[in-house]
Amino acid sequence: xxxxxxxxxxxxxxxxxxxxxxxxxxxxxxxxxxxxxxxxxxxxxxxxxxxxxxxxxxxxxxxxxxxxxxxxxxxxxxxxxxxxxxxxxxxxxxxxxxxxxxxxxxxxxxxxxx
Amino acid sequence: xxxxxxxxxxxxxxxxxxxxxxxxxxxxxxxxxxxxxxxxxxxxxxxxxxxxxxxxxxxxxxxxxxxxxxxxxxxxxxxxxxxxxxxxxxxxxxxxxxxxxxxxxxxxx
Numbered sequence: 001x002x003x004x005x006x007x008x009x010x011x012x013x014x015x016x017x018x019x020x021x022x023x024x025x026x027x028x029x030x031x032x033x034x035x036x037x038x039x040x041x042x043x044x045x046x047x048x049x050x051x052x053x054x055x056x057x058x059x060x061x062x063x064x065x066x067x068x069x070x071x072x073x074x075x076x077x078x079x080x081x082x083x084x085x086x087x088x089x090x091x092x093x094x095x096x097x098x099x100x101x102x103x104x105x106x107x108x109x110x111x112x113x114x
Numbered sequence: 115x116x117x118x119x120x121x122x123x124x125x126x127x128x129x130x131x132x133x134x135x136x137x138x139x140x141x142x143x144x145x146x147x148x149x150x151x152x153x154x155x156x157x158x159x160x161x162x163x164x165x166x167x168x169x170x171x172x173x174x175x176x177x178x179x180x181x182x183x184x185x186x187x188x189x190x191x192x193x194x195x196x197x198x199x200x201x202x203x204x205x206x207x208x209x210x211x212x213x214x215x216x217x218x219x220x221x222x223x
Contacts (some may be wrong), residue, residue, distance in 0.1 A: 004157075035213075042118075043158070043201070046196040054159055091157050099209040102148070105157035 004094050006106035013082050013113050021077040021109045025094030032075045037089045082113045116141040116206050120214035127221050130157055135187040136219045141206030147185050149178050150201040158201055192221045
């Protein structure tokens with residue numbers, strides 16, 4: 001029973017390029033969450049999705065960032081025109097039910113913008 | 115705005131020296147309080163969910179408790195392999211978990 005799978009584990013992008021982060025939830029899970037973690041800081045919520053729907057994107061910057069969770073395939077977090085401040089670890093989590101139930105995290109994608 | 119504060123930020127223990135980690139929360143209508151363990155370079159690993167004051171859960175050397183304002187993670191006779199960062203999160207009316215900054219625990223042999 002595979003856990004939450006994120007890829008790539010490490011991603012290096014030059015300023016101005018696009019970054020695409022992928023997340024496959026645990027089997028049977030239809031709720032997906034994306035978080036950003038900076039050194040010495042806690043996990044910051046970005047977006048909550050269910051299949052084909054964005055439920056809450058209150059933590060996601062309005063510009064350059066977008067997320068989707070299509071009917072088929074993984075959830076994608078897209079960052080356009082990356083800047084150095086986007087460098088961070090991005091974690092995806094999934095849950096079987098509502099957000100107040102246990103969520104399982106992937107190993108994260110560490111984005112470095114050079 | 116929901117807030118979660120963890121203390122201490124860092125804790126060093128000798129093997130076998132029991133202690134507690136604190137998680138204070140301010141959320142409107144608590145729906146769940148979560149504890150996770152995170153090892154360096156890895157994603158958080160789920161430990162416990164608590165839903166109501168007075169609830170307790172145990173797993174090996176760890177025990178989580180919940181009051182109306184805070185949660186404690188008690189570590190009994192810790193071992194070096196318990197060294198990690200322990201994260202607390204709370205969900206309120208928005209259903210979105212708010213995480214604390216974590217407590218970095220180091221257990222010396």
